[in-house]
Amino acid sequence: MERQVSYSVANFAAKFCKELGANKTSICSPLSAEMVLALLALGCKNQTHDELLKALAKTDDDAIRSSYGFLTSTLKAVKGATLNVANKVYLHKGGELKPGIDEDAKKVFQSSLDQLDFNDSKASANTINNWVAQQTNDKITNIVSPNMMTEYTRVVLVNAIYFQGLWAKQFRARATRNRPFYVNEQNTIHVPMMSLRETYFDYRVSQELNAKLLRMWYQGGEASMVIVLPDEVEGLRSVLKKLASGHNIMTDIESMRSTELDIMIPKFKVETTMDLKKLLPNLGIKSIFDEKNADIDMLKSNQKLFVSDAIQKALIIVDEQGTEAAACTVFMERECCYRPRQSFIANYPFFFLLTAREIPLFIGVYEGSEYAV
Numbered sequence: 426m427e428r429q430v431s432y433s434v435a436n437f438a439a440k441f442c443k444e445l446g447a448n449k450t451s452i453c454s455p456l457s458a459e460m461v462l463a464l465l466a467l468g469c470k471n472q473t474h475d476e477l478l479k480a481l482a483k484t485d486d487d488a489i490r491s492s493y494g495f496l497t498s499t500l501k502a503v504k505g506a507t508l509n510v511a512n513k514v515y516l517h518k519g520g521e522l523k524p525g526i527d528e529d530a531k532k533v534f535q536s537s538l539d540q541l542d543f544n545d546s547k548a549s550a551n552t553i554n555n556w557v558a559q560q561t562n563d564k565i566t567n568i569v570s571p572n573m574m575t576e577y578t579r580v581v582l583v584n585a586i587y588f589q590g591l592w593a594k595q596f597r598a599r600a601t602r603n604r605p606f607y608v609n610e611q612n613t614i615h616v617p618m619m620s621l622r623e624t625y626f627d628y629r630v631s632q633e634l635n636a637k638l639l640r641m642w643y644q645g646g647e648a649s650m651v652i653v654l655p656d657e658v659e660g661l662r663s664v665l666k667k668l669a670s671g672h673n674i675m676t677d678i679e680s681m682r683s684t685e686l687d688i689m690i691p692k693f694k695v696e697t698t699m700d701l702k703k704l705l706p707n708l709g710i711k712s713i714f715d716e717k718n719a720d721i722d723m724l725k726s727n728q729k730l731f732v733s734d735a736i737q738k739a740l741i742i743v744d745e746q747g748t749e750a751a752a753c754t755v756f757m758e759r760e761c762c763y764r765p766r767q768s769f770i771a772n773y774p775f776f777f778l779l780t781a782r783e784i785p786l787f788i789g790v791y792e793g794s795e796y797a798v
Contacts, residue, residue, distance in 0.1 A: 430496050431783040433482060434459065435675045438778070438785045440480075440708050443669035444699075445776075445790045451697040452739045452789035454752030458701060460512065460584045461754050463493050464534050465713065465732075468526045468723030473712040480710050494533045496784065501535075503781045505645010506590035511560045512536035515553060515581040517543050521725040543578040546571035553581060553755070560585035561751035565738050568753050573734050580723060580730060585753040588779065588786055590643030594624055596745035601692060607658050607773040608793045616793060617692040618772065619745055626688065627681035628769065633672060636664050639688060639769045640681055643747060650748060651678055652690065653776040654769065661774040661790060668776070675783065690771045693794055694742045701735035701754065741779070741787060750779055750787050 438455035445451055459481065466477035467486055483489050500510045512534045516522065518541065522530065530536040541549040550571045558566050564587065574581075596619040604618040627640035627649075635656045642649045653674070655664050668674060702714055713719050719731035739752035771791075779787040 427495075427499065427783065430492055430499070431785075432673065432675055433492060434496070435673065435785050436482060436671075437480075438788050439668045439671065439674070441669075441704070441788060442665040442776070444704050444707065445665060445788070450693070450695050450790060450792045450794045452695050452741045452750070452752075452787055453697060453699055453737060454586050454739050454754070454787045456784070456786055457584045457586050457739075457752045457754040458705075458735075458737055460493065460496075460510075460534065461582050461735075462705075462710070463489050464512070464514075464526075464530060464536070464582060465721070467529045467533075468523070468721055469713070470720045470722055472718070473720040476710055476712055480705075480708050490529065490533050497533065497535050499782055500784060503645070504647045506588065506643050506648045506781065508648070508781055508786075509560055509585070509587040511585045513556060513583040513585075514538045515549075515583070516540050516724075517579045520579060522723055523725055526723050541581075543574045543581075544576055546574040549574050549578075553583065557583065557585050557753045557755075561587040561753060562589070562749075564740050564749065564751035565753045568736060568738050568755055578733075579728060581755065583753065583755050585751070586786060587751045588648070588781070589747070589749045590645075590648050591747035592745075593642040593644050593646070594621065594626075595747070596621055598745045601745060604689075604772065606691065606793045610658050614793050618689050619692050620687070620689040622687045623685060624688070625683050626686050626769075628684035628686060629677055629681040631677050634664050634667055634677065635660060637769060638677055638681060639686070639690075639771075640678065648779070648781040650743075650777060650779050652769075652771055653778075654771050655773075655775065658773040661776065661792070664776055665790070674778070678780075678783075684767065686767055686769050688769045688771075690743075690769075691791060691794075692744050693791060694740075695789065695791070695794065696738070696740040697789075699737045699739075701737055702732070705735065739787065739789075741789060748779065752787060 713732040721730040737754040741750040774792040
C-alpha cells in the first residue's frame, strides 16, 4: 500500500511540474492541494465527481478513503523530523455537513470542524489565518483575506503542511561562499553556495531524464530532499516536461546508490503563492469552479455549492542545518577551487522535491535567487 500511495502522490505532483517555473524560482505542495480535492470529491456528484476522480487517479470513493486514510496515518508517524499535516473544515454558522461527508472528514482526513459567521468576513479571515499560522509555525500567514468571503460563503476547506528537519550530514556555515550561479548560458548571478567534501550521498545518473539526482537525508532517516540537476545548463524545462508527461521520479529515487561525492548546493529561501483556480483547470479540474454546473453536495441543507477561490501559499528555507518548509491550500560553475573525483554542483537551474516516508510533500524549481537565508 505504501508504494502504491507513494506512486500515486508522485503522479499527481508530476502534473504540477509544467506549471512550475517560467524562469522563476518557486515551490508548491501538490499534496496539500490533493488532500483538499480528495475531501471535496467525496462531496461531489456526476461530472464534477468524475473530473476529480480522474485527476486524482482514483476509481471510486472507497479508493479515496483507503488511500488518503493510509496517507494521513503514515504522515503522522515520521521519525526524526517535525511534520504536521492538518485539515480543517469551516462551515457557516448553523450549517452542517451531510453525515457521510462529516464522517469522512473526521475519520479519513482527521479533519476538525468549526463554524464561523462568514458575514463577519474580517473575523472569519482572522480565525482561519490564525489557525494556518499555528499549524505552520507562523511561516504561512494571511492566506485568506476578508474580501474572499461574502454572505454566500458556506464552506471553507483548508489543508496545512509544515516540515522542519535537520540534515543527517550538516554543512559547515564557514564553508558557505558566494559563488556564480548560471541562470542560463549567458547570465550569471552570485548566490551563497553550501558545500561538503568526500561525503557519501545517494546518487543516480538518469539517462531518461538527462539529469543527475542527489538525495540528502534528514535526521531520523525517513525524510529527504532530492535534487534533480539537468545535464545541461538550460535543461530544466526538458526535465519538467518529461516529469509532467508521466516519468515516474520515484523509480529513479528507488535506484539511487550511496556514492562518495563533493557537493555544492545553494542556500535559499523561497515563498510562492499560487492561484489554483487558474492552475487546476489545466489538470482537467474545471466544473468545481462553475457556478451553474458545479455539483457539490456536502451540506445537510442541500444547498448547491461551487468553489469561488482556491489559493496555496508555500515556503521553503534551505540552510546549513536543514530545511523548513510549509504550505497551505485553501481551497553551472565550470571552475572551482578544487577538482573532486566525483561531484554534484548545483550551480544552474534544478528541480527539487522533499519527501517523507517516500511521499512527496513539496516540489519546486530553483532558478537562482538573490533572496537568500
